[in-house]
Amino acid sequence: MPLTGLKEERVKIPDGVQVKLQDGRLVVTGKGATLQRDLFHPRVLIAVEGSEVKVRSEYPNRKEGALVGTFAAHIRNMIVGVTEGFTYEMKIVYSHFPVKASVKGPEFVIENFLGEKFPRRATIRGETKVEVKGDQVVLTGPDIEAVSQTAANIEQATKIKGFDPRVFQDGIYITKKAGEA
Numbered sequence: 713m714p715l716t717g718l719k720e721e722r723v724k725i726p727d728g729v730q731v732k733l734q735d736g737r738l739v740v741t742g743k744g745a746t747l748q749r750d751l752f753h754p755r756v757l758i759a760v761e762g763s764e765v766k767v768r769s770e771y772p773n774r775k776e777g778a779l780v781g782t783f784a785a786h787i788r789n790m791i792v793g794v795t796e797g798f799t800y801e802m803k804i805v806y807s808h809f810p811v812k813a814s815v816k817g818p819e820f821v822i823e824n825f826l827g828e829k830f831p832r833r834a835t836i837r838g839e840t841k842v843e844v845k846g847d848q849v850v851l852t853g854p855d856i857e858a859v860s861q862t863a864a865n866i867e868q869a870t871k872i873k874g875f876d877p878r879v880f881q882d883g884i885y886i887t888k889k890a891g892e893a
Contacts, residue, residue: 719777720768721784729791731760738787742794745839745854749790751783758783793854798891800863802849806882813844813884820849820866826882834865849884856891 725731729742736752751758755776756769767783769776792798804811809827813820820834820842836842838858843850849866853859863886870883 718768718770719772719780720766721780723765723767723784723787723791725760725763725765726791726795729794731765731787731791733758733760738790740787740790740794742791745794745797747790747793747855749786751786753779753783756780756783789856792891793856796891797852797854798856798859799889800851800859800886801888801890802851802863802866802884803887804847804849804884809882811882811884813849815842815844820862820869822866822869822884825870826872832869834862834869837861837865860889 726742729740732739732741736750738749738751738758740747753776755772756767756779759766759768765784765787767780767787769780772780804813806825809824811825812823814823815821815836818836820836822832822834825832838853838855840851840853840855840858840862842862843852851859851863853862866884867886872880872882
């Protein structure tokens with residue numbers, strides 16, 4: 713594949729959001745939330761110029777060109793996270809045994825799942841806030857990776873091994889995602 717001259721993406725910085733670059737670490741601040749992320753590659757340059765962030769690479773190969781898009785997507789997600797935040801909604805589904813779900817410190821605890829004696833636990837990552845409202849579980853937070861990983865941990869904790877999921881549909885499932893860039 714022939715080399716092309718320049719691959720560049722620009723990300724607009726909205727009002728009320730501050731973006732700083734310090735030694736390969738990007739810091740995005742806005743509305744009381746601060747997110748930090750290490751974005752460094754020797755052939756990909758990130759620069760904050762005025763009201764936009766430029767991500768560029770000169771004469772990139774395939775991987776470096778892809779990294780330009782990946783870094784720009786991470787920056788967009790960070791900006792959305794500090795302005796609006798991310799919300800995942802989940803639904804508790806059971807057919808026979810009523811499931812009791814609660815938050816205890818840094819863990820999400822699922823009790824009486826399939827009538828089991830011992831509770832199942834899922835780790836809550838980062839600054840994610842988890843609320844249980846009846847059969848709905850709402851996860852909110854500024855970091856998309858922490859919120860989505862927490863949702864995945866909860867889904868994984870209620871996965872039934874050795875049974876057909878089309879028949880045994882008990883579990884906690886993601887029903888809605890909001891705030892994605």
